Amino acid sequence: MGEMEFDAEVKEIIKRTYNVKSFRFEKPRNLSYKPGQFMFITVKIDGQERQKHFTISSSPTEDFLEFTKKLTGHEFSNALDALKEGVWVRIRAPYGFFSFEGEHDKVGMLTGGIGVTPLRSMCKYVTDSKLSTRITLLYSNRTGQDIVFKDQFDEMQKQNRNLKVVYTLTRPSEEWEGYTGRVNKGMVEKEIPDYKDRVFYTSGPPKLVESMENLLKELEVPKDQIKKENFPGY
Ligand SMILES: Cc1cc2nc3c(=O)[nH]c(=O)nc-3n(C[C@H](O)[C@H](O)[C@H](O)COP(=O)(O)OP(=O)(O)OC[C@H]3O[C@@H](n4cnc5c(N)ncnc54)[C@H](O)[C@@H]3O)c2cc1C
Incomplete structure (x- = not known):
């Protein structure tokens, strides 16, 4: 249609x-x-x-x-x-052409802040449709209060054991025990060790998308395994 x-x-x-x-x-x-x-x-x-x-x-x-x-x-x-x-x-x-309906078995997702919106749609779709796709999302925010859809991602992970969401905060509180700073190479290597076999989705403000793309290039992820969506205006 x-x-x-x-x-x-x-x-x-x-x-x-x-x-x-x-x-x-x-x-x-x-x-x-x-x-x-x-x-x-x-x-x-x-x-x-x-x-x-x-x-x-x-x-x-x-x-x-x-x-x-x-x-x-x-x-x-x-x-x-x-x-x-x-x-x-x-x-x-x-x-738009930035979409996912189960075409790949192993997916990595990298984003920050409001850039998460298309990835939320994809993760919800995969979970509701009970697809067997393995997805790891690395999601960066300033503080814990900035994480959009946190409750929903927590719920989706309970329903879908193939979905893993890893948060990192650039301005964490003292109690925060997770990753700090922006999404970086070390996080990808640790959380997505099979990254070379994955198709990556990255979306959000153009600067963020560019830095995620550069990070994936440095990790030698082939270009045709990187899908991106820019939100100009931020
Ligand atoms: C494919 C795609 C998907 C998108 N998805 C989302 C999404 O899911 N969620 C989302 O929030 N956004 C999304 N965006 C971005 C969205 O379209 C807007 O560009 C963005 O939300 C900024 O809107 P704004 O309301 O701040 O816009 P505007 O009010 O038009 O401001 C845009 C820019 O103009 C300048 N500006 C405007 N007014 C002033 C002023 N008075 N003084 C100084 N500077 C000013 C600023 O630099 C500002 O950043 C998407 C964009 C694309 C292309």
């Missing part, structure tokens, strides 16, 4: 962290998308229509359509932050 454009009302707003919110919509029956794809959201700002891209953070196995926004304090972000249930938006979906 192809792309669709449709009017929608905000159905539910979920606060994920102190600066991240998810927005949910009814999923049209005839909309079909792949985990990891994105959509365009149009909102009205001072009577003018404005649009931006957002990953579909829901999984096709879920009965709603969701995107998840980091609140930046900028104009578009403030308009989204002010949205209430019942407010009109226009959606165009689905778009």
Whole structure:
């Protein structure tokens, strides 16, 4: 099925962290998308229509359509932050080639902060569909309060023993016992020892994606085993 454009009302707003919110919509029956794809959201700002891209953070196995926004304090972000249930938006979906539906048996995922949205969709899809894909996600954040979808990843790991999520914090509290600093080569070598056999997915702000790609190149992961999605605007 192809792309669709449709009017929608905000159905539910979920606060994920102190600066991240998810927005949910009814999923049209005839909309079909792949985990990891994105959509365009149009909102009205001072009577003018404005649009931006957002990953579909829901999984096709879920009965709603969701995107998840980091609140930046900028104009578009403030308009989204002010949205209430019942407010009109226009959606165009689905778009993009950064997706995973079980094509690879062994996957590595590297991201930070809001870059996790497409990977959340993929992990949820794999878990709900009971696929046997082995996935290790290395996920970096500033503090423990910044980890988006932490409860969900914890729950998914209980349901899916082939999924491993490893967190690292760049500004950890004294109690933090996990990794510190950004995702680095040593973490990949330790947590994903068979990294040369894996297909890697990395997504998020362009600087983050570039550094993850460089790290994988240094580890001599072949280029065709690296899939990436940039979120320009951060
Ligand atoms: C494929 C794809 C998927 C994406 N998925 C997601 C996602 O899942 N979640 C997500 O949060 N984002 C996602 N993005 C990024 C998203 O589209 C926006 O670019 C991003 O959220 C920044 O939006 P904003 O609301 O801060 O935008 P704007 O308000 O337009 O701000 C964008 C930039 O403009 C500048 N700017 C704007 N206003 C001012 C001002 N008053 N003063 C100074 N500078 C200003 C800033 O540099 C700012 O970073 C995705 C992008 C792509 C391409």
